[in-house]
Amino acid sequence: xxxxxxxxxxxxxxxxxxxxxxxxxxxxxxxxxxxxxxxxxxxxxxxxxxxxxxxxxxxxxxxxxxxxxxxxxxxxxxxxxxxxxxxxxxxxxxxxxxxxxxxxxxxxxxxxxxxxxxxxxxxxxxxxxxxxxxxxxxx
Ligand SMILES: [Zn+2]
Numbered sequence: 001x002x003x004x005x006x007x008x009x010x011x012x013x014x015x016x017x018x019x020x021x022x023x024x025x026x027x028x029x030x031x032x033x034x035x036x037x038x039x040x041x042x043x044x045x046x047x048x049x050x051x052x053x054x055x056x057x058x059x060x061x062x063x064x065x066x067x068x069x070x071x072x073x074x075x076x077x078x079x080x081x082x083x084x085x086x087x088x089x090x091x092x093x094x095x096x097x098x099x100x101x102x103x104x105x106x107x108x109x110x111x112x113x114x115x116x117x118x119x120x121x122x123x124x125x126x127x128x129x130x131x132x133x134x135x136x137x138x139x
Pocket of ligand 1: 100104122123126
């Protein structure tokens, strides 16, 4: 049994638990990336780790608000695994996915819609900011 602290009021879709037999990368600031053990060992997640740190920093500077408590972002492996054989398109797509999901920490989680019919609003903001923030991040 686990016990958790009471959270602030937050949208139900922002609550997540994962039970995994994964390993994680080393930590940079507040970031670690979890994946199957072979993905950690061969460095496929180094890009996701360093890019996540940079994307979050740029978003915090833009919004002038630190985001410390919305910690779990999930991706499919295809969107995160980058190697020296990955085409430029794959690297840019990974950056956009990371920027999109991190943008949701502000647009969708911190500020959320009141009714489901307005879901498009959080997606609209996250999609706009994925491109804007990605343009500010060097790859
Ligand atoms: Zn989205």
